[in-house]
Structure formats: C-alpha cells, structure tokens
Amino acid sequence: MVEGRWRAAGGAALRVVVVWAVSTLTMLALAGLLPDFRLQSDDGDTITRTAVTAAWSAGAFGLLSALVWPLVVRALLLVPALVLGLLVFFLNGSLLLVALWLIPDGRGEADPQNAVVVAAVMSAVASATSTALAVRDDNAYRRRLSRLVARRRTGAALGPDTPPGTLFLQLDGVGHQVLRDALDAGVMPTVAAWEATTHRLTPWHTDWSSQTAASQLAILHGSNHDVPAFRWYEKDTGRLMVGNRPASAVELQRRAAARTGEPGLLAHDGASRGNLFGGGAGQLALVLSVSGRRGPGTRSRAGYFAYFRDPANATRTAVSFVAEVCRETGQAVAARLRGDRPRVGRGGLYPFVRAFATVVERDVVVAAVMGDVLTGRTVVYADLVAYDEVAHHSGPHSRDAAKVLARLDRSVALIAKAAEHAPRPYRVVLLSDHGQSPGETFASAYGLTLRDLVRAGCGLPVPRRVRHGPSGAEARGALRSALHRPVEEGREERPARGAGPLVLGSGNLGLISFPDVPYRMSREEIDRRHPALLRTLAHHPGIGFLLVRSEEHGSVLLGPDGFEAPVDDLTDASGPLAAYGPGTADAVRRTDSFPHVADIMVNSRYDPATGRVHAxxxxxxxxxxxxxxxxxxxxxxxxxxxxxxxxGEHLAGAEAVHRVLKRWLEESRSPVRAEEAFPVTGGVAPDKTG
Known part of the structure; x- marks a missing residue:
C-alpha cells in the first residue's frame, strides 16, 4: 500500500516536471518568434540565464493558473457564461503578465497582445502534455477527467456489487433515418460499433407537437398534457408560452409534476445536464427551467464554473468558438455561391448562436456528464443540441449537419471512455426527442407568411414585405440564459387590442387564436366573423389540414378538395391524414383534447415522396x-x-418513452432477464433497424 502511494506520488511529480520543462521550451520558442515578448534584460543574457528566466516564468504562470484561476472564475460566476468564455484570453493574458512581473530583475516583458497569445499557447501546450502523459496511466487519466467538474461525491462509497448506473444521452433533433444513414456511411463509428454489437436501434413516434419542450417534458416528467406546440397563446391568462424561455419552462415543469404527482425520472441520485427541464434531479447544469434564478448559489450556472475553472479547458473552448464562427461563415458563403436551394439567411447573430450550441454548450455538458460518471452518479440525462441547431439552417441531410454528427460521435466516445474509469458500470442509452423534416419555407415557396395568409382570409391589410418571426431553435433559449437576457422576450408576438388574429408558428405547425374571444372559437363563429378564412386556409396548396371545433360535430378536420370529417371518426387513412403515416389520427385527437389548443390548428402540406414540409x-x-x-x-x-x-408493436408518444426509461432504471436497480420483463414470442430478437 505504502509502496503504491510512493509510486503514484513519484509519477505525479515526474509529470509536473515534464509539463514544466515542455512549458519552458514553449516559452523560449515564443520569445524567439514574437518581437514584443522577451525573457532577457536590456543588456542581454546568456542562454543559461534566459532558460532559467523562462523556467521561472513558466512555473509562476502554471502556479497562478492552478491557484488563482478557479478563484477568478468563481468570482465571475454571475457574469454571462458566454461572456466568461470570451474573457478567457484577457484573463489568461493577465495571469501571464503577473507571472512575468514576478521574475527577478525585471527580465520578463510582453505587451498585452502578445501576453494573450503566449498565455493561450502555454495553456494549450500544458494541457496537451499533461493529457498525453496520462494516457497510459488509468489513475492519472481519471484524475484529469475528474478535474473537469468541481464536485466530489459524498456519502457511502460504491462497492463491487453496486448496480450499474444509466446514462441517457439525447442527440437533439437527430431522426431515426438520419442516424441510420450516418451509421451506414461511417460518419459515427462509435455509435455504429454499438449498434452492431451491444445495442439495439428502433424508431419511436412523437406526438403531434414534435419538438423538445413537448417531448423532453414527457420523457423527464411523465406528462406533456396541454403542450400543443412550441409556442402557443393561453386565453385564460393572456400568457404567450414559448418552449425555450425559462419562465415557460418553469411553469410547464410545475404543471407536469402536479399532473403526475411524481418528482421526475432523475429523482433518485440523478443529474440533468443541458436540458429544458430538471427531471427531479438534485444536480443541475445548464437547465433552462432553473436558469432564470440569480445568485452565486444557482446550481445550474455552477456547471459553467465547473468547466471554465480549468484555464486549458476555457482556452480550448474559446478558440473552438471562434473557429466555429468562422466555419459557419465560410459554409454560409459556400452555400450561397453554390446556389443551394432551399436556403435561409444565416447572418446576424446566427453564427454565434451556432457556435454556442456546437462548442460552448457541448463542451460544458460533456464535461459535466464525465464528472457525473467519474463520481458514480446513478442516473444522468444530458441533451446535446448541436445537430438540431445546424440542421435548422443547413438542412437535416446536409454536409454541414453530417460534420456535426461526426463531432457528436466523438463526444459520445469521450463519455464512454470516462465510463471505463467510473467506480460503477454504466449502461448508455442514446435517444432523440424528435427528428427534422427538410423543405422550403412557406414564405419562400408562396411569397407570403402564414400570418399574411390569415390576414388576407380575414379581409385585413397584408404587409407588402414578408416579416419573419423568431426561430424556435432550442439553443437560443440556452444562449439567452447564458447572456442573462430578460426571461420574457418577443413582445412583438403578444396580441395587441384590435390587431386581429394571433398567428404563431412552430415549425410546420401553425396556431391561430382570436385573443378577444375568451374561449375556443367554433367553426360556425369563425365563419360568421370571417366567412373566407377557413376556406382560404383549407384550399391553399401549402396547407395539409386544419383542426377546428364545431358546434355540430365537436371538432372537425378540414382539408383540400372540401374534405371534412369529425375528429372522433378519423382514421390514419382519412383524407389528407393518409400521407402522414400511422398514429396521426390519435395524435390529432389527443391534441384536440388539450385545454389550450388554438382556435385553428394548421399543419403544412407534406409530400411523402420527397419527405418535405413547409415550415x-x-x-x-x-x-x-x-x-x-x-x-x-x-x-x-x-x-x-x-x-x-x-x-410487432410501435412505441408512440413521449409519455410512453418515459415509462420505458423508468422501467429500465428499475431493471438496473433490480436486474431481471429481458424476456421476463417483456416477453418476446417465438424467441425473436428485437428489430435492430426498426
């Protein structure tokens, strides 16, 4: 035991010496390359003296980074997280200037610009060297990964008989077919190896509202009742609910918990990372439903501190952030030069939103999950939003999106590597909350927005210039939280008195409400007020079908060519629903039962031959x-x-997925044979392709 401790101490000391030596050589090289960075006195020094100066400054910088940096980051915890990431260069450069100031006789000197460059290079080299030295040392590798988070597990130690933990990794927006194609094309080798050996793959069907707020709320809390879309208007409160806003997330989580009476999927020693909702977890990082809280004790924001306290991590993420902004700019220009169609604008703040989702949020979430694994957390649910954000603007089957999938595969591999060094075995479940459908936007295809079409059907003036509404991408909510933007935004979407119907878009799902009527209007009332509106919508070539309440038939579905049928009589083969596939009729009926369903629900046309919709x-x-x-x-x-x-059965609805994941957690605590938990007739194995 004592010998082992001495060996470990000796190995650690050797690594410190090697990292110090490499850092010293790096500083000498930078002093020779950068004209305004010197390590000599004005009269010049011998090579030996210069080397001693470099070693002094490298050691001082390393010591300051280890001791001072975590304190600086903790002091700045209330600074917007994205701003903190961008402050990395300045803070690191300041530490280097202090290190040079500590050199005896004033032999070290650098202007601020060079200090920033030298500090960044030094941090990167030290991190790379330390990691390389730890590759063959499992204990050192584990310690290195553990430093990515600033927490240690308390309580009883985990023993050899500890049941396995479970990791739920959500690849936001990755559809079943997109994943299948990526695995077959070799884009995601880690996941492909799992699917070919240890794992099974199947699709599941979302509710009508196929978006993160609805799916993840049900997956984590067991219910997404009364979530008709990504954004909707509630007449009884006058509130505009939007899935990626903290205030809405808090209320939705409260409603789900009240409906189910359960704390959530992650209530037993769980962690929620990068999600919209907490799932009852005790450990939270980048969780939207708690991100609106302020104060140094805000647990969700502590995830940023856990990551950025390491200057090497902070520097690497900041550099990657800048590189991703440049990458998006280049890809957008290339798409324009190639004349890609369809295409949407990718300027303004979007490159920064994309970089936040694909770099900052990914790095912080992955680091938090690795820390959870290395401390033996029982269950973790994490959302990686990178693909969803890029696919919205580049297309779900684009080369840009495929490159993001490859990077996500590397993140999964990194987490799996950490799991090999965990104090307990882990089962990794990959899933997505929805997919994406490609297609030209409604406004681009027909020259007017859904709002314009509704106003025209109501006989109201239509603006000459197309006005685009805010995007429903989930990453924007996380970015607003990271920037400390106000919780309530989008005031232009709030209904104004006398402004006519309120039209909201959630992907290719449209919601039309009449705010001046305190209840859900009927078809008959709408026809009396606006005789041409429903007919205009139902017969438009970009509209698939409408759902509206009827005084005579309860609720009815309206479609092209005069189609009309009571909701209670619908089947998946009914008129326009035939194109949308199995489960459509039940999904429509369920949404029709929600208290806050819109006066008119509009689904865009879908072409099954091309898979395209109109957002x-x-x-x-x-x-x-x-x-x-x-x-x-x-x-x-x-x-x-x-x-x-x-x-032979199909998994339909996010609430059903919650029940499956909950069952798997129970199996992990009390293992049973799969065939005992769910008999499979005839010994047929689960279908791997779905």
Missing amino acids: FEEQIGSHGGLGGGQSQPFLLWPAELSPPVAA
Missing part, C-alpha cells in the same frame, strides 16, 4: 408538426435491457 418559420430543416422525419426520433438501448415494446 412557418425561417428554417429549411424543421420540426414541430406532423410529416416526415420530424415525427420519427430514435432509441438506441443496451441489449441486456428489456425491449421497449413487445414484438
């Missing part, structure tokens, strides 16, 4: 309604767990 937002890859890949996310689970459903 009512500025997105060429969209989700939110019915039609195509958006309604078919995936579930990839370890084969030792019981199948999600019995052979």
Whole structure:
C-alpha cells in the first residue's frame, strides 16, 4: 500500500516536471518568434540565464493558473457564461503578465497582445502534455477527467456489487433515418460499433407537437398534457408560452409534476445536464427551467464554473468558438455561391448562436456528464443540441449537419471512455426527442407568411414585405440564459387590442387564436366573423389540414378538395391524414383534447415522396408538426435491457418513452432477464433497424 502511494506520488511529480520543462521550451520558442515578448534584460543574457528566466516564468504562470484561476472564475460566476468564455484570453493574458512581473530583475516583458497569445499557447501546450502523459496511466487519466467538474461525491462509497448506473444521452433533433444513414456511411463509428454489437436501434413516434419542450417534458416528467406546440397563446391568462424561455419552462415543469404527482425520472441520485427541464434531479447544469434564478448559489450556472475553472479547458473552448464562427461563415458563403436551394439567411447573430450550441454548450455538458460518471452518479440525462441547431439552417441531410454528427460521435466516445474509469458500470442509452423534416419555407415557396395568409382570409391589410418571426431553435433559449437576457422576450408576438388574429408558428405547425374571444372559437363563429378564412386556409396548396371545433360535430378536420370529417371518426387513412403515416389520427385527437389548443390548428402540406414540409418559420430543416422525419426520433438501448415494446408493436408518444426509461432504471436497480420483463414470442430478437 505504502509502496503504491510512493509510486503514484513519484509519477505525479515526474509529470509536473515534464509539463514544466515542455512549458519552458514553449516559452523560449515564443520569445524567439514574437518581437514584443522577451525573457532577457536590456543588456542581454546568456542562454543559461534566459532558460532559467523562462523556467521561472513558466512555473509562476502554471502556479497562478492552478491557484488563482478557479478563484477568478468563481468570482465571475454571475457574469454571462458566454461572456466568461470570451474573457478567457484577457484573463489568461493577465495571469501571464503577473507571472512575468514576478521574475527577478525585471527580465520578463510582453505587451498585452502578445501576453494573450503566449498565455493561450502555454495553456494549450500544458494541457496537451499533461493529457498525453496520462494516457497510459488509468489513475492519472481519471484524475484529469475528474478535474473537469468541481464536485466530489459524498456519502457511502460504491462497492463491487453496486448496480450499474444509466446514462441517457439525447442527440437533439437527430431522426431515426438520419442516424441510420450516418451509421451506414461511417460518419459515427462509435455509435455504429454499438449498434452492431451491444445495442439495439428502433424508431419511436412523437406526438403531434414534435419538438423538445413537448417531448423532453414527457420523457423527464411523465406528462406533456396541454403542450400543443412550441409556442402557443393561453386565453385564460393572456400568457404567450414559448418552449425555450425559462419562465415557460418553469411553469410547464410545475404543471407536469402536479399532473403526475411524481418528482421526475432523475429523482433518485440523478443529474440533468443541458436540458429544458430538471427531471427531479438534485444536480443541475445548464437547465433552462432553473436558469432564470440569480445568485452565486444557482446550481445550474455552477456547471459553467465547473468547466471554465480549468484555464486549458476555457482556452480550448474559446478558440473552438471562434473557429466555429468562422466555419459557419465560410459554409454560409459556400452555400450561397453554390446556389443551394432551399436556403435561409444565416447572418446576424446566427453564427454565434451556432457556435454556442456546437462548442460552448457541448463542451460544458460533456464535461459535466464525465464528472457525473467519474463520481458514480446513478442516473444522468444530458441533451446535446448541436445537430438540431445546424440542421435548422443547413438542412437535416446536409454536409454541414453530417460534420456535426461526426463531432457528436466523438463526444459520445469521450463519455464512454470516462465510463471505463467510473467506480460503477454504466449502461448508455442514446435517444432523440424528435427528428427534422427538410423543405422550403412557406414564405419562400408562396411569397407570403402564414400570418399574411390569415390576414388576407380575414379581409385585413397584408404587409407588402414578408416579416419573419423568431426561430424556435432550442439553443437560443440556452444562449439567452447564458447572456442573462430578460426571461420574457418577443413582445412583438403578444396580441395587441384590435390587431386581429394571433398567428404563431412552430415549425410546420401553425396556431391561430382570436385573443378577444375568451374561449375556443367554433367553426360556425369563425365563419360568421370571417366567412373566407377557413376556406382560404383549407384550399391553399401549402396547407395539409386544419383542426377546428364545431358546434355540430365537436371538432372537425378540414382539408383540400372540401374534405371534412369529425375528429372522433378519423382514421390514419382519412383524407389528407393518409400521407402522414400511422398514429396521426390519435395524435390529432389527443391534441384536440388539450385545454389550450388554438382556435385553428394548421399543419403544412407534406409530400411523402420527397419527405418535405413547409415550415412557418425561417428554417429549411424543421420540426414541430406532423410529416416526415420530424415525427420519427430514435432509441438506441443496451441489449441486456428489456425491449421497449413487445414484438410487432410501435412505441408512440413521449409519455410512453418515459415509462420505458423508468422501467429500465428499475431493471438496473433490480436486474431481471429481458424476456421476463417483456416477453418476446417465438424467441425473436428485437428489430435492430426498426
């Protein structure tokens, strides 16, 4: 035991010496390359003296980084997280200037610009060297990963008989077919190896509202009742609910908990990372429903501190952020030069939104999950939003999106590597909350927005210039929280007195409400007020079908060519629903029962031959309604767990997914054979392709 401790101490000391030596050589090289960075006195020094000066400054910088940096980051915890990431260069450069100031006889000197460059290079080299030295040392590798988070597990130690933990990794917006194509093309080798050996893959069907707020609320809290879309208007309170706003997320989580009476999927020693909702977890990082809280004790924001306290991590993420902004700018220019169609604008703040989702949020979430694994957390649910954000603007089947999938695969591999060094075994479940469907936007295809079409049907003036509404991308809510933007935004969407109907878009799902009527209007009332409106919408070539309440038939579905049928009589083969696939009629009926369903629910046309829809937002890859890949996310689970459903059945609805994941957690605590938990007739194995 004592000998082992001495060996470990000796190995650690050797690594410190090697990192110090490499840092010293790096500083000498930079002093020779940068004209305004010197390590000599004005009269010049011998090579030996210069080397001693470099070693002194490298050691001082390393010591300051280890001791002072975590304190500086904790002091700045209330600074917007994205701003903190961008302050990395300045803070690191300041530490280097202090280190040079500590050199005896004033032999070190650098201007501020060079200090920033030298500090960044030094941090990167030290991090790379330390990591390389730890590759062959499991204990050192584990310690290195553990430093990515600033917490240690308390309580009883985990023993060899500890049941396995469970990791739920959500690849936001990755549809089943998109994943299948990526695995077959070799884009995601880690996930492909799992699917070919230890895991099984199947699709599942979303509700009508195919978006993160609805799906993840049900997956984590067991209910998404009364979530008709990504954004909707509630007449009884006058509130505009939007899925990626903290105030709405808090209220939705409260409603779900009240309906189910349960704390959530993650209530037992769980962690929620990068999600819209907490799931009852005790450990939270980048969770939207708690991000509106202020104060140094805000647990969700502590996830930023856990990551940025390491200057090497902070520097690497900041550099990657800048690189991603440049990458998006280059890809947008290339798409324009190639004349890609369909195409949407990718300027303004979008490059920074994309970089936040694909770099900052990914790095912080992955680091938090690795820390959870290395401390033996029982269950973790994490959302990686990178693909969803890029696919909205580049398309779900684009080269840009495929590159993001490859990077996500590397993140999954990194988490799996950390799990190998965990104090307990882990089962990794990959899943998505929805997919995406491609297609030209409604405004681009027909020259007017859904709002313009509604106003025309009501006989109201239509603006000459097309006005685009805000995007429903989930990453924007996280970015607003990171920037400390106000919780309530989008005041232009709030209904103004006398302004006519309120029209909201959620992907290719549109919601039309009449705010001056305190209840859900009927078809007959709408016809009396605006005789041409329903007919205009139902016969438009970009509209698939409408849902509206009827005084005579309860609720009815309206479609092209005069189609009309009571909702209670609908089947999946009914008129326009035939194109949308199985489960459509039940999804429509369920949404029709919600208290806050809009006066008119509009689903865009879907072409099953091309898989295309028309989004009512500025997105060429969209989700939110019915039609195509958006309604078919995936579930990839370890084969030792019981199948999600019995052979021949389909997994439909996010609430059903919650029940499956909950069952798997129970199996992990009390292992049972898969066939005992869910009999599969005839010995047929679960379908791997779905």
